[in-house]
Amino acid sequence: MKKLITTVASLGLLVGVASADVASDQKDFINHYKSILPNVEFADYTNGVYAVDQGSRDQFEEILDGIPPYEGAVEKGAKEYLKFGLNKCTSLKDPAEARVKHPYFDEATQQVVTLESAIKKCYQQQTGKKLGYKKGRIARISAWISDQAAGQKINVKVESAGAKAAYEKGKTFFYAKRGQLNMSCADCHVYNAGKKVRADILSPALGHTTHVPMYRAKWASIGTLHRRYGGCMKNMRSKPLKAQTEALRNLEFFHQAMSNGLEITADRYRK
Ligand code: HEC
Known part of the structure; x- marks a missing residue:
């Protein structure tokens, strides 16, 4: 009897843990955006705020039609990837x-x-040196790596x-x-997506991770997703957690999973 109860209890526990159902969470997520932004196509969520605001979309397209301000940095990232032997890590x-x-x-x-934690680890193995997590070399290398997957879909697996x-x-x-x-x-980014706060229109969280690392005019450089997390925590008047701490890696895991099925894009410009 005792054994049976333990078995049932452990089964119960397993069922409890298994309740994390990414597909159904994502369905709710997408349905919410459909209800508040009925004119935005699923594939267009890769464009963040530009999917919801035509005025800023025009500017965005003009920038992409020219030489985007991050192009040189991404090319530098390609060279750095080889120079520091990152192609030698599995x-x-x-x-x-x-x-x-x-x-x-x-x-x-x-x-x-995360991709940045893998880049940092490999860089350290190859060069014996450390690498920051938010901007500069890591962001350039990560952007170049991400460019190679442009057109492929985000597919985060949450299984065990x-x-x-x-x-x-x-x-x-x-x-x-x-x-x-x-x-x-x-x-x-969910309940008020598409609305304006001060000078900004709030982007939907759906698609947030398709163009990372992003270039921001405000930064005048490329920054990683965790750099942006830090900025938004400051917006919330909350002490920003350090890039790549466990809490932010878990946040990224959820955040990227919500964009499953959306295309990774090399159009990484944001205001
Ligand atoms: C007070 C409102 C506010 C809160 C709360 C907030 N943000 Fe933001 N966030 C913004 C604004 C404004 C921008 C710039 C415009 C935009 O893209 O939405 C932004 C941009 C972003 C971007 C970049 C979007 C892109 O397309 O490049 C990400 C990613 C992001 N926020 C994530 C988060 C995360 C994660 C949290 C919670 C830790 C958070 N934000 C909390 C206001 C907020």
């Missing part, structure tokens, strides 16, 4: 595959591995119990209120 030797494969849940360490737990933590982070403004990521 994780990065096929750059297009590397972009599609990350973020993933590593069973050995029970941690989410450990992966589901990490995904759930990321999801909780995304919906949790924080900071002096007591706001969540979802307050701006």
Whole structure:
């Protein structure tokens, strides 16, 4: 009897953990945007705020028609990838595959591995040197790697119990209120997507991770997704967590999974 109860209890636990259902979460996510932004096609969510605002879309297209301001940096990233031997690491030797494969849940360490964490690790192995996580070299290399996967679709897999737990933590982070403004990521990028705050129109979180690392006119450079996370945590008057801490890797795992099926794009310009 005792054995039966333990078996049932452990089954119950498994069912509990298995409740992280990415497909159904994403369906709810997409349906929400369909209801508030009925004119935006699914594929267009890769364009962030430009999918919802025609005025800024025109400017965006003009920039893409010319020589986008990040082009030189991405070319430099290509050279750096080879110069520092990043093609010698198994994780990065096929750059297009590397972009599609990350973020993933590593069973050995029970941690989410992001593309930038893989780049940093490989760089350190090859050169013995450290690399920052937010801008400069890592962002250029990551942008070039991502360019190689342009046109392929985001396909984050959340399968094991450990992966589901990490995904759930990321999801909780995304919906949790924080900071002096007591706001969540979802307050701006889900419930108020398409609306204006001060001079900005809020982009939908759907598609947020398709053009990362992004170039921002405000930065006048390319920055990683976690750099942007830091900026938004400041917007929320919340102390920004360090790039690539476990909480932000889990957030990225959830955030990227919500964009499953959207194309990775090399059009990485944002205001
Ligand atoms: C007070 C509103 C607000 C909150 C809360 C907020 N952001 Fe933002 N976020 C913005 C604004 C404004 C921008 C710039 C315009 C845009 O793209 O939405 C932005 C941009 C972004 C971008 C870049 C979008 C792109 O297309 O390049 C990402 C990614 C992002 N936010 C993620 C987050 C995450 C994750 C959180 C929670 C930790 C968060 N934001 C919380 C206002 C907010």
